[in-house]
Amino acid sequence: MGELVSAGNKGKGVRSDCFVSLELTSGGGIQLELDSKVAVMYGNDIRKEVHTILDHAGIRDARITLEDSGALPLVIAARLEAAIRKAFPSDNEYLIPMLDENRYETPRERNRFTRLYLPGNTPSLMINAGIHHPDGIILDLEDAVAPDKKDEARYLVRNALRGIDLYGAERMVRINQGERGLADLDFVVPHQVNLILIPKCEQPEQIHAVNNRIREIRKSRKLNNPIWLMPIVESALGVINAYPIASAAENIVALAIGLEDYTADLGTRRTTEGSESFFARSMIVNAARAAGIQPIDSVFSDVADMEGLHDTVLRSKAMGFDGMGCIHPRQIQVILDAFAPSVEEIEKAKKIVVAFHEAEAKGLGVVALGSKMIDPPVVKRALHTIRLAVQLNKLEENWKESYV
Amino acid sequence: MSKYDKLVTNAAGRIVPTIINGKEAIPFMGVGKFKTAGRKAAPPLTSCADYPADGNKVIASLKEALVRCGLKDGMTISSHHHFRNGDLVAPQVFDAAKELGVKNLMWFPSASFPCHEPLIKYLEDGTIDHIEGSMNGALGRFTSEGRMKGLGVLRSHGGRYQAVQDGEVHIDVAVIAAPSADPFGNANGVNGPAACGLLGFALADSQYADKVIVVTDNLVPFPCIPWQIQGNYVDYVVVLDQIGIPEKIISGTTEVTKSPDRLLLAEWSARFCDEVGLIYDGFSFQAGAGGTALSIGIFFADILRERGWKARFARGGSNKYLVKMLEEGLTEYILDGQTFDLEGVRSMRDNPSHVNTSPFTSYNYHGKGNFSTLVDVVILGATEVDVHFNANVVTHSDGMLLHGIGGWQNCLFGKTVILPVPLFRDRNPVIREEVTTLCGPGELIDVIVTERGIAVNPRRTDLIEKMKGSSLPIKTIRELKEEAEKICGVPEQPILTDEIVAVIKWVDGTVLDSVYKVT
Numbered sequence: 066m067g068e069l070v071s072a073g074n075k076g077k078g079v080r081s082d083c084f085v086s087l088e089l090t091s092g093g094g095i096q097l098e099l100d101s102k103v104a105v106m107y108g109n110d111i112r113k114e115v116h117t118i119l120d121h122a123g124i125r126d127a128r129i130t131l132e133d134s135g136a137l138p139l140v141i142a143a144r145l146e147a148a149i150r151k152a153f154p155s156d157n158e159y160l161i162p163m164l165d166e167n168r169y170e171t172p173r174e175r176n177r178f179t180r181l182y183l184p185g186n187t188p189s190l191m192i193n194a195g196i197h198h199p200d201g202i203i204l205d206l207e208d209a210v211a212p213d214k215k216d217e218a219r220y221l222v223r224n225a226l227r228g229i230d231l232y233g234a235e236r237m238v239r240i241n242q243g244e245r246g247l248a249d250l251d252f253v254v255p256h257q258v259n260l261i262l263i264p265k266c267e268q269p270e271q272i273h274a275v276n277n278r279i280r281e282i283r284k285s286r287k288l289n290n291p292i293w294l295m296p297i298v299e300s301a302l303g304v305i306n307a308y309p310i311a312s313a314a315e316n317i318v319a320l321a322i323g324l325e326d327y328t329a330d331l332g333t334r335r336t337t338e339g340s341e342s343f344f345a346r347s348m349i350v351n352a353a354r355a356a357g358i359q360p361i362d363s364v365f366s367d368v369a370d371m372e373g374l375h376d377t378v379l380r381s382k383a384m385g386f387d388g389m390g391c392i393h394p395r396q397i398q399v400i401l402d403a404f405a406p407s408v409e410e411i412e413k414a415k416k417i418v419v420a421f422h423e424a425e426a427k428g429l430g431v432v433a434l435g436s437k438m439i440d441p442p443v444v445k446r447a448l449h450t451i452r453l454a455v456q457l458n459k460l461e462e463n464w465k466e467s468y469v
Numbered sequence: 470m471s472k473y474d475k476l477v478t479n480a481a482g483r484i485v486p487t488i489i490n491g492k493e494a495i496p497f498m499g500v501g502k503f504k505t506a507g508r509k510a511a512p513p514l515t516s517c518a519d520y521p522a523d524g525n526k527v528i529a530s531l532k533e534a535l536v537r538c539g540l541k542d543g544m545t546i547s548s549h550h551h552f553r554n555g556d557l558v559a560p561q562v563f564d565a566a567k568e569l570g571v572k573n574l575m576w577f578p579s580a581s582f583p584c585h586e587p588l589i590k591y592l593e594d595g596t597i598d599h600i601e602g603s604m605n606g607a608l609g610r611f612t613s614e615g616r617m618k619g620l621g622v623l624r625s626h627g628g629r630y631q632a633v634q635d636g637e638v639h640i641d642v643a644v645i646a647a648p649s650a651d652p653f654g655n656a657n658g659v660n661g662p663a664a665c666g667l668l669g670f671a672l673a674d675s676q677y678a679d680k681v682i683v684v685t686d687n688l689v690p691f692p693c694i695p696w697q698i699q700g701n702y703v704d705y706v707v708v709l710d711q712i713g714i715p716e717k718i719i720s721g722t723t724e725v726t727k728s729p730d731r732l733l734l735a736e737w738s739a740r741f742c743d744e745v746g747l748i749y750d751g752f753s754f755q756a757g758a759g760g761t762a763l764s765i766g767i768f769f770a771d772i773l774r775e776r777g778w779k780a781r782f783a784r785g786g787s788n789k790y791l792v793k794m795l796e797e798g799l800t801e802y803i804l805d806g807q808t809f810d811l812e813g814v815r816s817m818r819d820n821p822s823h824v825n826t827s828p829f830t831s832y833n834y835h836g837k838g839n840f841s842t843l844v845d846v847v848i849l850g851a852t853e854v855d856v857h858f859n860a861n862v863v864t865h866s867d868g869m870l871l872h873g874i875g876g877w878q879n880c881l882f883g884k885t886v887i888l889p890v891p892l893f894r895d896r897n898p899v900i901r902e903e904v905t906t907l908c909g910p911g912e913l914i915d916v917i918v919t920e921r922g923i924a925v926n927p928r929r930t931d932l933i934e935k936m937k938g939s940s941l942p943i944k945t946i947r948e949l950k951e952e953a954e955k956i957c958g959v960p961e962q963p964i965l966t967d968e969i970v971a972v973i974k975w976v977d978g979t980v981l982d983s984v985y986k987v988t
Binding site for chain 1: 729730732733866867868894895896897920921940956957958960961963964
């Protein structure tokens with residue numbers, strides 16, 4: 066007789082999840098007790114899935130109860146496998162099919178204005194996350210998961226990476242700190258993750274450790290898709306070391322700041338206006354720009370205050386940040402709107418770009434607007450503004466045709 | 470007497486009984502096909518000489534009033550649902566009936582709520598034979614399990630008026646809970662501790678029942694003004710300590726949604742309406758009480774405000790958001806069937822542009838027209854929609870009866886009917902090959918908005934044409950169904966018995982579908 070192990074969630078307010086308890090027995094075959102909200106429509110389906118997974122794990126005799134609040138098959142599989150692993154450790158993974166829609170890579174330079182945090186052990190929030198079209202979706206294995214749920218969250222995050230369509234969002238995972246974080250990588254690197262967030266970075270060595278582990282996994286699995294890194298600085302020491310961290314590896318594409326932990330580390334409190342973190346945020350912007358990567362701001366934690374969020378994003382943008390974290394899908398559009406070029410910025414950029422194209426056409430080396438010379442970096446900035454405005458539907462792609 | 474007999478297949482392809490609780494019923498013939506003749510039903514003539522000249526009709530107790538009404542076995546008692554889940558009157562009516570030893574009553578509420586669960590004991594002991602109206606929650610479950618003695622009949626709000634007017638249902642005793650009343654029986658819903666706004670659902674009862682009892686906890690001297698219920702129809706007045714629980718009267722799904730997925734549905738629904746030109750200066754709309762529908766109203770308000778437009782009228786259920794629109798000048802009128810919160814009650818009491826209506830003006834099949842057909846945009850919900858745009862609002866996909874029809878069927882006659890629904894709830898796909906229970910024929914349902922795409926009924930070529938080139942994700946209903954099944958799996962059909970436990974009436978009184986006992 067084995068011990069009774071369990072995984073998953075149940076109870077009031079839990080939806081799209083299930084709770085599995087499992088006890089290995091010495092005989093009697095598989096005794097499955099199913100209590101499902103969707104038993105009428107998917108009861109047989111669920112039974113079949115449970116038997117397939119047990120079979121895959123080589124389990125012939127066990128007592129199982131499955132309390133189901135409408136979990137999708139990928140969630141049931143994750144919960145059951147997590148329970149099985151608690152009962153008897155093995156490397157024998159049960160992998161659900163990888164959706165074709167999920168096989169994509171992301172370019173280094175892509176927009177990262179919005180990245181939506183999702184707790185890694187809450188399936189109900191994952192299923193529809195992609196329909197809100199953030200630039201990135203973070204399946205969080207770190208702070209958003211209770212310590213005793215961190216093991217089972219790995220299976221859910223892995224299955225989500227394989228089985229949930231995120232509709233083109235950059236597929237991100239925030240791993241844990243230290244050794245646990247390195248072990249987290251085994252569950253995400255082989256499953257088409259695009260970017261890894263490394264929390265509480267203070268030293269470049271943390272980046273190296275992550276990259277070494279990624280290299281090992283890729284070698285053994287013969288993988289070669291790019292995996293980008295976004296270190297998060299969340300302490301005074303991290304801020305001081307911002308540049309060494311930002312420039313620690315080739316595959317770092319962005320540097321983020323986490324202000325809740327940072328302000329706690331300083332011994333102060335986070336304010337909306339943010340003077341206590343001004344230095345740290347400036348450091349992040351400077352370090353990131355010096356390293357040629359994107360500086361990314363922290364999250365805004367009052368999900369009801371859309372005006373406060375809007376003002377915060379404008380300040381962020383003014384400081385030089387390229388993006389912010391979101392903890393609720395409704396924040397996405399507000400952040401995008403604030404980061405998008407303003408009407409004035411677009412109008413100014415149009416004039417410069419037109420002048421630039423005219424100068425090019427005339428073979429002139431210098432761009433002029435009226436009597437004023439325009440420096441090359443300003444032209445570059447204007448081209449970037451126009452590109453963004455088009456991308457964010459603030460400007461028609463063929464704007465030049467109607468430009469007078 | 471068997472609950473039902475003589476099954477036929479109706480015009481919608483559904484098997485329905487033509488004998489229901491011993492009475493003949495006509496199977497559904499198609500939308501607008503059934504015409505009726507004859508004269509309206511009417512209550513018996515009375516003589517005012519038989520009523521107290523001092524106008525005081527107050528009787529000591531509900532029980533005594535029922536006795537004076539001549540309550541007997543097999544009679545029909547009606548009640549309204551303006552107190553929603555805070556109704557303290559209907560349970561007491563049947564407590565009194567039980568004490569009187571009366572059997573086999575038919576309860577004819579305009580809707581039922583969880584607070585009516587105590588009536589199950591009277592369904593079990595034979596005091597109540599069956600319910601015609603709606604069977605929500607526990608009462609629905611009780612019905613689904615085949616435990617109700619008679620056959621349940623579900624009607625829309627308009628269908629209830631129709632059934633009363635053409636005599637399909639004869640109300641022996643109407644019990645009208647009234648937040649304010651005078652001893653003569655004049656009554657309203659806007660004043661008093663149990664203020665609920667209006668009493669429109671009780672109008673037909675007051676006019677057509679043989680006997681009418683007004684029950685109040687706020688007796689005022691004659692005259693009780695306004696008098697939406699007129700004392701000339703009323704036989705007796707009973708005063709109780711409390712007739713409703715205010716916080717439960719003002720309850721339920723009356724806050725805008727915070728769910729990002731539902732907000733997306735609301736945003737897309739409003740954008741769709743805007744892109745096809747349904748929103749214009751002087752348009753009209755009806756959005757129900759659900760969180761998504763309320764949010765759509767707010768998006769509509771934003772569009773109107775931005776363009777300096779106003780709606781000619783908004784159709785209630787009213788709530789604070791609609792009242793805000795009225796007071797901000799974004800709609801000229803609220804034509805209200807029920808008030809969902811205290812702001813709605815206040816506005817109805819104080820603002821002449823906030824007008825109380827009854828199912829007669831808006832929904833009744835025997836009316837000489839209905840203003841539900843004049844509403845430009847109607848936003849409704851559904852538990853299921855099928856690939857033919859047919860929709861279900863009463864049962865869940867496992868066959869369990871859990872909701873009433875409300876005004877839903879009647880609203881389908883609006884000019885453009887939009888159903889914002891999630892593609893799946895947890896693992897329950899909403900778009901099915903065939904609805905479990907047919908409540909609304911697909912020819913009346915125009916647009917299904919889900920978080921993964923919008924399907925337009927192929928009949929609405931005008932809308933399809935206008936949405937060409939839109940940035941909204943327009944898909945076919947089959948594509949949406951397949952998308953749901955790819956995520957959830959293909960659901961098995963529920964195994965139901967072939968025993969019918971309730972029927973769904975169409976707005977004209979014909980039988981649209983049957984609800985089967987669950988296993």
